[in-house]
Amino acid sequence: MLTIKNLTKSYGPQQILKGIDFQVNQGDVITLIGPSGSGKTTLLRTITTLEKGDGGTIDFAGVQGELAHLSKNDIRTIRQNVGFVFQNYNLFNNKTTLQNVTEGLVVAHKIPKAQAKTIALAALKKVGMADYVDHYPSQLSGGQAQRVGIARAIALKPQVIFFDEPTSALDPELVGEVLKVMRQLAEEGATMVVITHQMNFARNVANKVVFMADGQVVEAGSPTDIFDHPQVPRTQQFLAEILSNV
Amino acid sequence: MSLDTNFMAQVFKTAIAGVPVTLQIVLVALILSLPIGFIFALVRIYRVKILSPIIRLYVSFVRGTPLIAQILIIYSAFPSFLATIIGKSAFSIDPINYAYIVFTLNSIATLTEVFRSALQTVDKGQLEAGLMVGMAPRQTFVRVILPQALVSALPNITNATLYLIKNSSLAFIMSVKDITAIAKTQAAFSYNFLEAYLVVWVYYLIIAYAAELLFWFLERYFSRFQRTTTAKSFNWHLFSFKQPTTTVQAVQYDPKKELVNHAHN
Ligand SMILES: Nc1ncnc2c1ncn2[C@@H]1O[C@H](COP(=O)(O)OP(=O)(O)O)[C@@H](O)[C@H]1O
Ligand SMILES: [Mg+2]
Numbered sequence: 001m002l003t004i005k006n007l008t009k010s011y012g013p014q015q016i017l018k019g020i021d022f023q024v025n026q027g028d029v030i031t032l033i034g035p036s037g038s039g040k041t042t043l044l045r046t047i048t049t050l051e052k053g054d055g056g057t058i059d060f061a062g063v064q065g066e067l068a069h070l071s072k073n074d075i076r077t078i079r080q081n082v083g084f085v086f087q088n089y090n091l092f093n094n095k096t097t098l099q100n101v102t103e104g105l106v107v108a109h110k111i112p113k114a115q116a117k118t119i120a121l122a123a124l125k126k127v128g129m130a131d132y133v134d135h136y137p138s139q140l141s142g143g144q145a146q147r148v149g150i151a152r153a154i155a156l157k158p159q160v161i162f163f164d165e166p167t168s169a170l171d172p173e174l175v176g177e178v179l180k181v182m183r184q185l186a187e188e189g190a191t192m193v194v195i196t197h198q199m200n201f202a203r204n205v206a207n208k209v210v211f212m213a214d215g216q217v218v219e220a221g222s223p224t225d226i227f228d229h230p231q232v233p234r235t236q237q238f239l240a241e242i243l244s245n246v
Numbered sequence: 247m248s249l250d251t252n253f254m255a256q257v258f259k260t261a262i263a264g265v266p267v268t269l270q271i272v273l274v275a276l277i278l279s280l281p282i283g284f285i286f287a288l289v290r291i292y293r294v295k296i297l298s299p300i301i302r303l304y305v306s307f308v309r310g311t312p313l314i315a316q317i318l319i320i321y322s323a324f325p326s327f328l329a330t331i332i333g334k335s336a337f338s339i340d341p342i343n344y345a346y347i348v349f350t351l352n353s354i355a356t357l358t359e360v361f362r363s364a365l366q367t368v369d370k371g372q373l374e375a376g377l378m379v380g381m382a383p384r385q386t387f388v389r390v391i392l393p394q395a396l397v398s399a400l401p402n403i404t405n406a407t408l409y410l411i412k413n414s415s416l417a418f419i420m421s422v423k424d425i426t427a428i429a430k431t432q433a434a435f436s437y438n439f440l441e442a443y444l445v446v447w448v449y450y451l452i453i454a455y456a457a458e459l460l461f462w463f464l465e466r467y468f469s470r471f472q473r474t475t476t477a478k479s480f481n482w483h484l485f486s487f488k489q490p491t492t493t494v495q496a497v498q499y500d501p502k503k504e505l506v507n508h509a510h511n
Contacts, residue, residue, distance in 0.1 A: 048378065049377075050374055050377065050378070076380070076382075079377055079378065079380050080380040082378065083378065084374075084375075084378035086371060086374070086375065088371060090369070090371035090372060090374060090375035091375070092372065092375060092376070092390045093372065093394055093471060093472075094390065094393045094394050094397075094471050095390070095471075096471075103376075103379060103381070103389070103390075104379025104380050104381060107381050107385050107389065108379055108380030108381045108382075108385070109380060136470075136471040136472070137471075138471065138472050152375075152379060153378075153379075156379060156380065
């Protein structure tokens with residue numbers, strides 16, 4: 001469904017992504033783990049065209065091409081087929097909960113307003129935010145805001161939804177409500193790529209775990225492969241560190 | 247010392263003819279400099295070649311020189327400049343036009359900076375969120391970034407307007423018959439300068455107060471999406487130096503439903 005080959009990306013003289021191959025199949029729930037600064041965010045941002053890749057190819061939603069030379073049309077196609085859930089929500093601050101979800105439907109996808117509202121309400125109901133349609137983001141807790149962020153993404157029925165540490169800006173007591181929504185999406189068959197430090201989610205919800213370090217995919221496999229039988233010392237070391245910190 | 251109240255009443259009546267003149271200068275300058283300042287701010291933010299450095303130079307010239315110097319330069323340079331261009335005698339031009347030029351040029355510089363910083367306060371995550379729901383950068387700019395930037399610009403636009411109102415009193419130098427000029431002329435007959443200036447002072451106070459009230463309503467209307475904001479209630483006291491900094495919950499929030507979290511940016 002989505003194939004990335006040999007992706008490279010530098011910021012200035014520093015190479016952040018050093019030739020990444022990445023594949024997402026329909027229905028996959030992939031968690032991307034790895035130490036801070038290893039390039040996880042950059043990988044997601046480059047795949048979704050928020051950043052421009054230096055090298056490598058993408059094959060997704062009918063677009064086949066070099067990441068460094070995508071046409072405007074290609075970029076639009078990619079953007080219209082992905083969803084993105086941001087670490088700090090990035091809800092439109094001047095829009096209500098409902099408008100946050102309808103905005104993309106109406107403006108970008110040209111869906112009639114009434115129909116967009118129906119779709120948005122269904123999405124908000126799914127994340128448990130149907131009672132907050134008229135609230136502005138400043139009136140929501142972090143957990144509520146992030147659930148609206150998820151509703152905004154799923155309402156567009158993207159082929160893949162990318163999550164960049166969706167719970168790491170949340171107070172600990174609010175993490176659960178967001179993870180619950182994500183788990184539910186996964187069970188319904190949504191295709192998801194999730195950067196997270198929630199190892200329980202990675203182990204129990206994902207069907208595939210990708211471990212990144214220093215701009216490279218070090219090891220990838222099923223949760224059992226990675227958590228119970230990590231092959232590479234770097235992976236073992238990372239898991240030992242993160243699991244001892246719980 | 248006693249104040250000649252009869253004279254004050256008289257000045258009050260005659261100076262009222264200057265009120266529309268003052269307002270005209272302020273309004274013309276605002277109406278022209280708001281859109282131009284906004285466009286200049288965009289040029290600066292998008293670093294448009296050639297234009298951006300020119301505007302930066304312009305802004306620093308205007309902000310780095312006293313208004314009185316700008317007035318004197320325009321007032322002495324423009325008449326002869328116009329005379330050579332349109333071949334019209336400089337004396338047949340209403341001096342208020344010079345006031346329009348000076349104050350417009352001056353507030354363009356101020357407002358360029360106001361809009362520039364306001365646009366920069368909007369988090370770039372807002373643009374990215376727009377792109378990720380499939381909107382074009384332009385659509386996101388108009389529908390998401392601009393409304394937020396304007397709200398954060400409003401307090402500074404209020405300030406710029408208040409400065410404009412007060413600075414417009416310098417128009418008398420260009421022999422514009424505004425409030426200040428009329429009162430001054432009247433005082434010159436009888437040397438009751440203090441009385442005349444007190445009247446002037448009251449007029450500006452009223453105008454500035456009205457402007458503040460107007461902008462307060464605008465701010466409240468446009469910032470309704472922000473839960474807490476400073477100066478939510480208008481400060482009716484004329485002689486206080488500060489707006490009250492009470493923070494008000496715009497919407498009743500039910501703490502039982504969810505713990506309030508302030509991890510927003
Ligand atoms: N816009 C940027 N400009 C320069 N360096 C950046 C930028 N974004 C990220 N980096 C650098 O790239 C590296 C990888 O960052 P990131 O992808 O955010 O890692 P992760 O998400 O795994 O923590 C870090 O060293 C970071 O400092
Ligand atoms: Mg990151």
